[in-house]
Each structure stands twice: as structure tokens, then as C-alpha cells.
Amino acid sequence: MNKTVYIAISADILHHGHINLINKAAELGELTVGVLTDEAVASYKRYPILTYEERYGIIASIKGVQQVVPQSSIDYVENLENLKPDYVVHGDDWIGSIQSKVRTRVIDTLKLWGGELVEIPYTQGVSIDKLNSVLQKEGVMPELRRKRLKQLLKLKPVVRVLEAHNGLSGLVVENTKVIKDEKIESFDAMWLSSLTDSTAKGKPDIELVDMTSRISTINEIMEVTSKPIIMDGDTGGQIEHFVYNVKTLERMGVSAIIIEDKIGLKKNSLFGTEVVQTQDTIEHFCEKIKAGRQAAQTDEFMIIARLESLILRQGMEDAIIRAKAYVEAGAQGIMIHSREKTPDEIFEFCEKYQEFGANIPLVVVPTSFNQVYEKEFMEHGVSIVIYANHLIRSVYPAMKDTAELILTNERCYEADRDIMPIKEVLTLIPGGN
Numbered sequence: 001m002n003k004t005v006y007i008a009i010s011a012d013i014l015h016h017g018h019i020n021l022i023n024k025a026a027e028l029g030e031l032t033v034g035v036l037t038d039e040a041v042a043s044y045k046r047y048p049i050l051t052y053e054e055r056y057g058i059i060a061s062i063k064g065v066q067q068v069v070p071q072s073s074i075d076y077v078e079n080l081e082n083l084k085p086d087y088v089v090h091g092d093d094w095i096g097s098i099q100s101k102v103r104t105r106v107i108d109t110l111k112l113w114g115g116e117l118v119e120i121p122y123t124q125g126v127s128i129d130k131l132n133s134v135l136q137k138e139g140v141m142p143e144l145r146r147k148r149l150k151q152l153l154k155l156k157p158v159v160r161v162l163e164a165h166n167g168l169s170g171l172v173v174e175n176t177k178v179i180k181d182e183k184i185e186s187f188d189a190m191w192l193s194s195l196t197d198s199t200a201k202g203k204p205d206i207e208l209v210d211m212t213s214r215i216s217t218i219n220e221i222m223e224v225t226s227k228p229i230i231m232d233g234d235t236g237g238q239i240e241h242f243v244y245n246v247k248t249l250e251r252m253g254v255s256a257i258i259i260e261d262k263i264g265l266k267k268n269s270l271f272g273t274e275v276v277q278t279q280d281t282i283e284h285f286c287e288k289i290k291a292g293r294q295a296a297q298t299d300e301f302m303i304i305a306r307l308e309s310l311i312l313r314q315g316m317e318d319a320i321i322r323a324k325a326y327v328e329a330g331a332q333g334i335m336i337h338s339r340e341k342t343p344d345e346i347f348e349f350c351e352k353y354q355e356f357g358a359n360i361p362l363v364v365v366p367t368s369f370n371q372v373y374e375k376e377f378m379e380h381g382v383s384i385v386i387y388a389n390h391l392i393r394s395v396y397p398a399m400k401d402t403a404e405l406i407l408t409n410e411r412c413y414e415a416d417r418d419i420m421p422i423k424e425v426l427t428l429i430p431g432g433n
């Protein structure tokens with residue numbers, strides 16, 4: 001009986017190394033190729049340039065490939081258990097890489113039926129980095145970045161978003177990965193928080209950092225990242241200004257703007273009713289949403305309406321009435337905000353929203369109700385979770401500690417203990433040497 005062979009591949013960049021892998025694998029027997037689904041590729045590299053169908057088509061037409069199946073995560077086990085191949089073939093470059101756990105699971109699973117992992121020398125001379133940097137440039141063209149958020153919303157039950165306020169924090173959102181339960185976890189998108197953009201500039205969060213400055217932060221982040229961006233648009237300002245800003249952000253490749261239904265001098269929502277804040281009328285805010293919708297050139301750019309009813313203690317009924325009105329006015333998403341320590345009122349809203357939300361994404365910002373897991377939000381129908389301020393809150397205490405250590409000791413030796421080695425900071429950003 002013929003031996004059976006399995007390889008997995010993303011096939012977004014296909015080069016002679018892959019063809020070598022396919023040829024070697026086909027020599028061993030009947031070859032099935034698992035093509036990674038869009039979600040699987042997005043989880044460990046970047047969002048694929050080609051769709052799953054396109055990548056499937058390419059692999060299916062390569063000589064020696066007998067069968068193509070989807071592989072829905074970077075973990076092989078599910079497909080291996082279904083196919084029970086005699087061999088799995090992979091380049092030896094995954095030994096000691098972020099994929100080494102995946103490799104161990106392949107070896108252990110194959111053992112169950114006497115299968116074997118065959119590792120072939122990684123094809124040298126292929127500069128994936130170079131190819132990736134070409135793709136990276138493609139990937140960050142405004143049109144491609146802009147539509148990513150909507151694509152991710154279709155692909156993932158919950159889109160996970162973290163705050164960024166400058167190039168470096170943008171890189172943290174872009175590149176941070178952890179392996180958990182055989183899956184690579186990463187962030188899907190970036191939140192351009194008004195609070196953290198203002199705080200990073202040493203200013204209060206009162207719409208004082210103007211749109212020109214916010215746009216300059218976005219540009220700084222866009223230059224070094226590829227993930228989609230959700231702009232915290234504060235109140236959206238005057239309708240006459242808002243329509244221009246929508247056009248500008250959309251043209252830049254921002255995916256969504258969230259505007260809150262407040263008017264006058266805006267204060268941060270987490271102050272709640274401790275400070276004077278005025279909620280906009282439903283009529284006026286709907287007018288703003290409609291004007292923004294008309295100004296947008298594409299359906300990819302989302303205008304998301306943010307409800308301050310719970311923050312301002314106007315009650316659940318007011319929140320629901322407003323949400324309905326904003327959806328009718330053309331909002332493509334609703335953000336419900338709360339500063340309660342428990343998620344009760346948020347979950348109550350979620351339940352009611354299910355009845356009329358009609359598949360329009362629901363967004364939450366769990367700064368106060370921080371014990372809730374993403375899975376629980378998902379079960380309540382939430383599709384975007386924004387961690388709105390956590391990077392700036394982690395850098396400030398660290399900077400302050402260092403400053404105090406230098407002052408206390410009148411030298412910097414003690415400060416060196418907990419901070420990044422100079423060698424690391426020199427090479428943190430490639431291209432400097």
C-alpha cells in the first residue's frame with residue numbers, strides 16, 4: 001500500500017524552498033497539503049495577502065499534490081488524527097523556534113500509529129525577511145489596511161484590540177505573541193486612544209490634543225506597523241469638521257472611528273458623573289453619524305457610535321433607545337461603555353442589544369470590569385474588545401521608578417538592574433547599525 005504524507009503550508013509567499021519541500025514530500029508517498037486558513041495565518045504571521053481560496057488553488061495545481069485540505073490552526077493534531085499519515089515533512093528551521101511546541105505535538109501524535117516526522121534542511125538563500133518586507137509594504141497600503149478590520153470581524157468571533165500611542169507601543173501591539181494551548185495569541189488591531197495619546201504628550205484628555213496632532217500620531221504608528229487601526233474620535237467635534245476628518249482618516253487607511261455621544265467640553269468617561277459632562281441629543285448625534293456616513297467614500301471605513309448613557313447614569317432604557325437610533329442613523333457598530341467594577345450592566349445591555357442589533361458589531365472597553373474573559377464577552381455577543389490604556393499605564397510607573405532610583409543613588413548603576421540592556425535597545429529596531 002502506498003505511504004501517505006502530510007505537509008502544512010500557508011502559501012501566501014511561495015518560493016523554491018516550498019517547491020523543494022513539496023517535491024521531497026511527494027517522493028515519500030501520496031501527498032496531502034494542509035493549507036492554513038486565513039485565521040491560522042493571521043494568528044502567527046500577518047493577515048494573508050491572498051485569500052484562502054486563492055492559496056488553495058495555487059497549491060492544488062502543483063505537481064505531486066494529491067489532495068488539499070484546510071488546516072485551521074498552526075497546530076497539526078486535528079488534521080493528523082483525521083488523515084493518519086505515515087509521514088509529516090517540515091523544514092528543520094522549526095527546531096528551537098516559536099513553533100517547537102507544535103513540532104513536539106506532531107511527533108507525539110504520529111507515534112500513535114507509527115508515523116514519522118521527516119525534517120529536511122531549510123532552504124538557504126531564500127530571504128523570507130526580504131520577501132516579507134516587500135509584502136509588509138503592500139500590506140500597509142491604505143486600502144489594504146483599511147479593510148482588514150471588517151475582514152477580521154468576519155473571521156474571528158472576537159477582535160482583540162490594544163492601545164498604541166506612538167511608534168514603539170505600536171510595535172508592541174504589532175509583534176507581541178504568546179503561545180497558549182498550542183495556539184499563537186496576538187492582537188488583531190490598535191486603538192488610538194484619546195486618553196493615552198494625550199497622556200503621552202503630557203496633556204489632559206479633553207480634546208486639547210487636536211486632530212492634526214492625533215493624525216501625526218497615527219502616521220507615526222502606521223509607518224512601522226501593518227495592523228488595522230481604530231481611532232478614538234472623542235465627540236467627533238463639530239459636524240462640519242467631522243465630515244473632513246472622516247475623509248482624512250479613511251484616506252489614510254484607518255479602519256474605524258468611534259465617536260461618543262457627548263457635547264461641549266469632553267472629559268474622560270472614567271470620571272463618570274464626578275465631573276460635568278453633557279450628553280448630546282439623540283437628534284444631533286444621529287445627524288453627525290449620518291453626515292459622517294455620507295462623507296465616507298467606502299463601506300470599509302466604519303463609523304461606530306459610543307453610548308455614554310451608563311457612564312452618565314441615564315439608565316439602561318436610555319442606552320437602548322439611543323443604540324436603536326444610532327443604528328438606524330447608519331452607525332456600523334455600537335460601543336457600550338461603563339465604569340462599573342462588575343460587568344452586570346454591560347451584560348444586560350448585550351442581551352437587549354441582541355434583539356435589535358442585527359449583526360452590527362458591539363464594542364466594549366473593559367478597563368473597570370477587568371475580570372471578564374474575552375470568551376465571556378463573546379458569549380454575550382460582543383465582537384470587539386478594546387484594552388484601551390494598558391501600555392501607557394505600564395510604562396509610566398517603570399519610568400518613574402528609574403528616575404527615582406537615579407535620584408536616590410546619585411548614579412545610574414542601580415537603575416540598570418531592571419531596565420533593558422543597552423545592547424538590546426540598540427538592536428531593538430532593525431536597520432540602525
Ligand code: SPV
Nearest residue numbers: 193194195232269270388
Ligand atoms: C480612551 O481610551 O481614550 C477612551 C476610553 O475613550 S475611556 O478612557 O475609557 O474613556
Ligand code: MG
Nearest residue numbers: 193194195232
Ligand atoms: Mg477617549
